[in-house]
Amino acid sequence: MDGWLAHHLARRRDGVKHPVHDFLFTYYSHRPAQLRRWHPGHGVLLRDGAPDRDYLAVDGGVLLDPALLAKRADSVRWIRDLLAATASRPAQLGCFGMHEWAMVYRQTQQEVRHNSWPLRLSPAATAEVVQDRGVRCTHFDAFRFFTAPARPLNVHQPTRELQPALEQPGCLHANMDLYKWAYKLSPLVPSELVTACFALSREIRELDMRASPYDLADLGFPPVRIETPEGRAEYAAAQRSFADRAAPLRNALLTACDHLLPPTAASTRSR
Template sequence: MDGWLALHLARRRDGVKHPVHDFLFTYYSLRPAQLRRWHPGHGVLLRDGEPDRDYVAVDDGVLLDPAVLAKRAESVRWIHDLLAATASRPAQLGCFGMHEWAMVYRQTQAEVRHNSWPLRLSPAATAEVVNDRGVRCTHFDAFRFFTAPARPLNAHQPTRELQPVLEQPGCLHANMDLYKWAYKLSPLVESELVTACFALSREIRELDMRASPYDLADLGFPPVRIETPEGRAEYAAAQRSFADRAAPLRDTLRTRCAALLAVPLP
């Protein structure tokens, strides 16, 4: 974990922003110190461990405090149901990452979120790509960052309430969010699972921004030119690969939730 965190911590110390990897620590709320802390998961004895706010003393060591699960039970249920609903649907691979384009639609270079980095096309040409390709985003937490003129162009109008209805396993952001659900379940699930979800989210984020309208080649992220047929084919193939890799992590998280929900509460 330190290998992943070192560059982020150095940039944070120096006040340097990164348009790709900062997302893992700004949009997602887990702090680096929390990410580094290891947990074995619910029901595992830490031999000779010391009790603290999450762990209580038992014979030969410590166990996770039953109160942690009792406090999180409602969240565990919600996460379980969302993961199960998402997994029940076929992956949709026709969005081609247009959500990032919708986030800069009809904005000037000065107005876009990552305005220290140039757009690959002019604002007018960027808007033309959105108009020509359309937007088919199912993910509320991407949709809510669309510019106001872009929102009516989307084939869906996601809301938080509709998230369990619309979320589908081809969505890059739904698969990145496996990291969010894993750390929200921590310390009830093992840190190895959180780490695996973080690693996948980090890779997906790179594709997300390579397919965006930003020119990030100088950072080592060559563009996936989704405005071309070749770029769309490249994006869809990578999207399918990430959906396949996310599926077992989603299933493991769902299984962990189901096991936690079966534990009798005090």
């Protein structure tokens, strides 16, 4: 993990913000120290390990405390059902990353979230792109950051309650969130799975912001100009690639949840 974390920790020490990679540590709540700590997953004996708040001493070493799984069973079940519902749907590839544009719709440069970085177009031209293209966001945790004037323009009106009914595997944010579900399952799942989800989320975040209205070329992120036909084609191809790469990680998390839950607790898996 240190190769990914070193730059973030140095920026944090120096008080320097990064509009792309900080997201992995501000929106997501897993701390660098937690990422650096390795866990083998539920049911694995660590020979000669030392007991602590998560691990109990047993003959030959330590095991994760069974009470931890019992305490988190409802959360595991909710995550499992959301992942299964998402996996059961076809990927939708027609949003073209307009969620980031909807987050700055009708705002001035001073009002936008990353106001240290310029928009590629003027606020008026940015608003025109949103109005011309429309917004088709299915992800609640993106939609909730839309500006008030942008929300009625969205085809969907996502809520937390509708999340299992709307989430679909083409969504960049749903695939980034595999990292969130992996670390929320930690230490019950192996750290290698958390790390794999983090690595994918990091790549997806770069596309997310390259397709945004911000000009981040000076940071090494050339724009995907989704306001053009060529840019939309580039975005959709990358979106499809990420959906394909996310599918085995989603299935691995589903399998892990099924192993953690009692047989009667895991609903029938969609295929």
